[in-house]
Amino acid sequence: MIDLRSDTVTRPTEGMRRVMLEAPVGDDVFGEDPAVNRLEEYVADLLGKEAALYAPSGTMTNQIGVHVNTNRGEEVLLHEGSHIFVYEAGAPAMLSGVQLRTLAGEAGVLDSETVRAAVRPEDVHFPRSRLLCLENTHNTSGGKIFPLEDFATVAATATELGLKVHLDGARLFNAQAATGIPAREWCAHADTVSVCSSKGLGAPVGSLLAGDEETIMEARRARKAFGGGMRQAGIIAAASLYAFENHVDRLAEDHDHARNLASGLREAGYDVREPETNLVLVAVDDPSEFLQALAREGVLATPGRPGYVRFCTHLDACDVLGTGEGIQRVVAACLRASEPISPIRG
Numbered sequence: 001m002i003d004l005r006s007d008t009v010t011r012p013t014e015g016m017r018r019v020m021l022e023a024p025v026g027d028d029v030f031g032e033d034p035a036v037n038r039l040e041e042y043v044a045d046l047l048g049k050e051a052a053l054y055a056p057s058g059t060m061t062n063q064i065g066v067h068v069n070t071n072r073g074e075e076v077l078l079h080e081g082s083h084i085f086v087y088e089a090g091a092p093a094m095l096s097g098v099q100l101r102t103l104a105g106e107a108g109v110l111d112s113e114t115v116r117a118a119v120r121p122e123d124v125h126f127p128r129s130r131l132l133c134l135e136n137t138h139n140t141s142g143g144k145i146f147p148l149e150d151f152a153t154v155a156a157t158a159t160e161l162g163l164k165v166h167l168d169g170a171r172l173f174n175a176q177a178a179t180g181i182p183a184r185e186w187c188a189h190a191d192t193v194s195v196c197s198s199k200g201l202g203a204p205v206g207s208l209l210a211g212d213e214e215t216i217m218e219a220r221r222a223r224k225a226f227g228g229g230m231r232q233a234g235i236i237a238a239a240s241l242y243a244f245e246n247h248v249d250r251l252a253e254d255h256d257h258a259r260n261l262a263s264g265l266r267e268a269g270y271d272v273r274e275p276e277t278n279l280v281l282v283a284v285d286d287p288s289e290f291l292q293a294l295a296r297e298g299v300l301a302t303p304g305r306p307g308y309v310r311f312c313t314h315l316d317a318c319d320v321l322g323t324g325e326g327i328q329r330v331v332a333a334c335l336r337a338s339e340p341i342s343p344i345r346g
């Protein structure tokens, strides 16, 4: 089986398992786990922030980010295809009592005019606009990179309008690997940043929220309330640290594989979005039927945005996709699953 459903399917490498075995641990709710403390310091420094907090998932670090930047009844502005809106089970309403206002933007990018027009005037009738959430890379747009200059501009507008800025950087290091721009450059324009070690970086579990000291202290309280206070978490934090230390630069390989897969599929007649990072969106007539047929041919993928399926390249698929033959196996499986279609889509 070639599993291209997500970079979350990666399993810990030998080296990672070794550091997990040897990790010094303590009770992290008491702040006494040396491996967690080391990871939090490392990631805060990496992202150019004062502090960071380790949590079980990217959903939790996003939700803590929403929570610490808002009050109940306030409004959060975000892209209509953002993970926080589409894939987090309605958690902003459930956990923070906030309302989401979705905005349109090409390839996950929101511009200043759109944000400016969406911010509510001060009036008893309206919710207070409080937070802008941005996502880089942008999942439902097929791993698109939010250009740094555009990011800085819209974040400055949000700040000027009195909003906080949260960055969902689940795949921020893919943007770094693809552009050569350090991740911290984007982080400089956000109040809080969520990054995941369990996506392309290959750790089994774990995400971090970074920000200033005061915000992260508040985030620690929210993590406890959300049930994310873990005890001897060093055993998994060690894997996350290993991932940040060893697996960032290799993301470029996944991007090469995504490009090769896209061109193989395009040559076979499919309508494929050119990938900038590790996600490949392919237009198909009936995604769910296609995915079932594809699984019978030994390849797994997921539904992408409506009308598309998503292939995700990653560490565990590296060996198979690193050869022309592996790419051809995936293309052949697609052709057996369904004829290509070439619609014009927005």
Ligand code: TLP
Binding pocket: 005, 006, 007, 008, 056, 057, 058, 059, 060, 062, 083, 084, 087, 135, 137, 139, 168, 170, 171, 196, 198, 207
């Ligand atoms: N995304 C998963 C699914 O939930 C769709 C995937 O396979 O891509 N932000 C972004 C941009 C993400 O893509 C994800 C995971 C998360 C946050 C949430 O991370 P986890 O799964 O750790 O809660």
